[in-house]
Amino acid sequence: MNDMSNDTNNMDVTAIVADLGRRAKAAAQKLAMATAQQRNQALKEAAKELRLRTREILAANAIDLSSVSGRDDAFIDRLTLTENRVAAMADAVDAIADQSDPLGRMLASFDRPNGLKIDRVSVPIGVIAMIYESRPNVGSDAGALCIKSGNTVILRGGSESLHSSREIVACLAAGLKAAGLPEDAVQLVDTKDREAVKLLLQSTDTVDLAIPRGGRGLVSLVQKEARVPTLLHLDGNNHSYIHESADFEKAVGIVQNAKMRRTGICGATECVVIDRAVAAKVLPLLEDALGDCELRGDAEAQDILAGITPATEEDWDTEYLSNIISVKIVADLSEAIAFVQDHSSGHTDAIISEDKAAAKQFMSAIDSAVVMHNASTQFSDGGEFGMGAEIGIATGKMHARGPVGAEQLTSFKYLVFGDGQQRP
Incomplete structure (x- = not known):
């Protein structure tokens, strides 16, 4: 465990990070050799500790919350822990422990004409640096997933959540x-x-992979400064597209959940796209269902809803993380696909449609990590995908994509078995 005291701010931060890296690298060698039973035991015991120390965790969280007065509601929501949220953290750790072992999996096996037998098996990545912002539960999820996958992790959470x-x-x-x-x-x-x-x-000697989880500012910093490999988790500028064939009741319920269940998470819908053929009927229903959510619409949406706020070009590319949603009216499926492709952050986009052919076309064309049909974008989550938890939603295309669980935190190596073969 990191046993640094509260006066570390007065220490040389270069020395602090270097020491963390050395210790993590040494621990990685031991953890990689641990059995699945040991790793699972560690997780089960950690889950017990989270439940036993709920009072202490909430007291620490109260200190964190006391220092962020004046921040917006979405930020406060992400930072806030409750008894239910701590219990959910512990349940997630338990769920990760109960999953199958991601290490030592036989990914491929083949025999060569010269008698060599070659296996490709899954192994840990090594030392992971997890850099995240205000959500303290990310530390629990990331730590548990790394233990499960045999990786050591250095957690750098937001300064606002340090006590938690x-x-x-x-x-x-x-x-x-x-x-x-x-x-x-x-x-x-x-x-x-x-x-x-x-x-x-920049810790190339000790860190094998850095994973940032936060807003564009953090991601931009990582892209600028990283010397180690990174697995990017970009913002969630997500779309829910209501196709002309949509069931109105289903569509309104899905979008209401996709936006308002929790507005401050990366899986929330930020823009609803609606076919012109049904916009006049579905948009007033949507306005009622969204309650105190501010709608910002294009000219056509403004003609349908007189009180709607005019949308700007900036709105189409904004992850609000609050009670605001943009509204775009399109001519048809093709225009919807073009609009979503132009403005999506590549996280999660959805189509609401009773036309299976249209849904298939949308899902094939949209190049996002997660594409949904007739479901809330807030299901874009490792826990909902059966991973127990996630370390983030990877929006790139290399190594891992979408929710990153224990399996996605592994690499592989080749094991070659011979009987005296020599290469001619």
Whole structure:
């Protein structure tokens, strides 16, 4: 465990990050050799600790919340922990423990004419730097997924959640200790110094992969400063497209959930696209269902709803993470696909349609990590995908894409078996 005290802000941040990296690398060698039973035991014990220390976690979270007055509601929601949310964190850790072992899987096996037998098997990546913003539960999810996949992790959460993160990491460390595994397998960058992020991204001797989870500012910083490989989690400028064949009741219910269930998460719909043929009927129903959500629409939407706020070009590319949604009226499926392709962040987009051919065309054409048919975009989540939890939604196309669970946190190596063969 990272045992740095609160006065680390007065220490040399370069030395702090270098020490974290050395300890993580040493722990990675031990964790990679651990059995699945040991790793699962660590997770089960960590889940118990999260439940036992709920009061302490909530007290630490209250300290974090007391220092962010004046921030918007979506930010406060992401930072806030409750008894139910801590319980959900513990349940997720338990669920990860119950999954099949992602390590040692036989990915391929083939025999060569010269008698060599070659196996490709899954192995840990090594040391992962997880850089995230205000959601303290990300630390629990990331730590658990890394333990399950045999990786060590250095967590750098938002400075606003530092007290909460300390308590969460302490629970994970207790689980590791109980299983006889190195507590340094999960460490926290226990300083608010922003230089630590840059240093982590440039720790080529110790960090094997960096995963940022946050807004465009964080992602831009990673793209600019990273010297280590990265797995990007971009913002969720997600679309729900209501096709002319849509069942109105179904469409309104889906969009209401996709936007309003939790407005501050990356799976929330930020723009609803509606076919012109049904816009006049469905848009007033949608306005009623969305309640206090502000609608910002194009000229056609404004003609249908007199009180709607005019949308700007900037709105089409904005992840609001609040009670705001943009509305775009399109001529048909082709125009909808073109609009979504132009403005989506590649996270999650959905079509609501009773026409299976139209749905298939949309789902084939939209190049996002997750594309849905007749479902809320808020299902774009590792837990909902049966992964127990996720370390993020990867929006790139290399290594892993979509929800990143334990299986996606593995690499592979080749095992070659011979009997004296020599290459001519």
